[in-house]
Amino acid sequence: MPLVHQGRRLSFDPAALTDGFPQALLLQQRVIPVTCHRLAFGVWSSQRYFGNFGNLYNTAAIMGNPPVAKHGMTFLHGLDRGVKNMDNMKETYAELSVLHSENLHVDPDNVKLISDCLTVVVAARLGKDFTGEVQAAFQKFLAVVVSSLGRQYH
Secondary structure, three states, rough: EEEEOOOEEEEOOHHHHHHOOOHHHOOOOOOHHHHHHHHHHHHHHHHHHHHHOOOOOOHHHHHOOHHHHHHHHHHHHHHHHHHHHHHHHHHHHEEEHHHHHHHHOOHHHHHHHHHHHHHHHHHOOOHHHHHHHHHHHHHHHHHHHHHHHHHHHO
């Protein structure tokens, strides 16, 4: 399935995301808190976007934080929308792009960083099942998601 990212067509087997990739893994509660933990500890400036989430200054606080878990599920459902609408990603994420740029004022680099953190966490969870084919499909898909969410900034 060709996706377009920065003017280039990206080809990959969508089955790597829809059939071969265990989406149930993403719905496990620990994937998102661990991803957010990596983002919060790796990029301290990202914490300013989550000021109303309470204490995010240590591992236990992040891992047990209900607003983090809720936002994580929102994020995962957003990714699911992308998987289901791969032919029209920019339109799928148009409203979210406006929300993140004009209302929330999220630095688009942080969207890229959270996708990188998610890739690391998913790779660690899947181990040998995170094959080169799955990694390529996942990262290409996330690159298009990031580009679509950052569209409002361009």
